[in-house]
Amino acid sequence: MKQLLNWRILLGLFLLLLSVFFYALHYLIFHDAHHIFIYLVGDVAFVFIEVLLVTMIIHHLLNEWDKRSKLQKLNMVIETFFSEFGKPLIAYLSSADTTLPSIRNAVVMDCNEQAPDFKAANAKISGYRGNIDLAQVNLGNLEMFLRDRRGFLVSLLQNPNLLEHESFTESLMAVFHITEELAARDLTDLSEEDRQHTKQDLERAYGLLTQQWVAYMDYIHKHYPYFFVFAMNTNPFDADAAWLDRWTGKVHGESPA
Structure with a gap:
């Protein structure tokens, strides 16, 4: 770092000396200091406009374009996740969520509405984790579903976007x-403590996925x-959705009809 700093200082001094040399050469040839200072002051004055154009406007526009490009790529990744992985998992966990009716209006929107209130939906599901009834969850099937898609x-997770x-x-x-938790446990002989720990893990993931789902719906x-x-029409939270059985069937290891 110190060598890089010294290199920049030396380069700066060298460029400054070159400017002084050529200004002196100009004076020796033309003997016109008035002309030199007119252009010198004009060039210095334009530097501030150049900084404004390059660093504040052009740079900002390039950053915005880069952010939009990354956001588009990221949402393609998110769509792939929900199609291949997220929807079946959400559908399966939501079918065991006893408190789902309390947020149903936030996660199941009316397609005929001009503008669903996503701000209210996000506020309603903020911090939501649900209440997963483990009696309705086949942990063995869930473990195989997750392991197959590990x-x-x-x-x-390796995607830089x-x-x-x-x-x-x-x-x-x-x-x-x-x-990892399900793969490491004997799911046929879980203690009550392990069941509660698993329940908390499922609810944490389910709550986070719920928030991501609403954010993604807002985007699309x-x-x-x-x-x-x-x-x-394929909403994994909607018990009346046409494809709900297909999503939950994937976790059960069933082939879609």
Whole structure:
């Protein structure tokens, strides 16, 4: 770091000396200090405009373009996650969530509404974890479902675009933790303490996935309204959704009809 700083200082001094040399050469040839100072002051004055244009406007526009590009790529990753992994998992856990009716209006939107109130929906599910009834969860089937998709989950976590989305990464880590926990336990002989711990892990992941689902619905409603209709017709929180049995069937290891 010190060598790099010294190198920059030397380069700066060298460029400054070059400027002094050529200004002196100009004076020796033309003997016109008035002309030199007119252009010198004019060039210095333009530097501030250049800084404004380059660092504050152009740089800002480039950053915004880069952010939008990354956001689009990230949401493609999120869509892949929900299609291949998230929807079946949410559908299965939501079917065991005894408090789901309390947030149903926040996660099941009306496709015919001009503008669903996503702000109110986000406020309603903030901190939501549900209440998973373990009696309705086949942990063996769930463990196999997660284990079979462990490679897919790892590949998502390795995606550099996810660094821009901390909350989604946190959701993936919560699901990954469940995968490891279930794989490490004897699910046929769980103590009450282990059952409570598993219940808490499931509720943590389920709550985070719920928040990600609503945030993603907000995004596609704004940018891809035609896809929003499909998403609502295959909503994993909706007991009346046409594909709900297909999503839950994946966790049970059943082939779609």
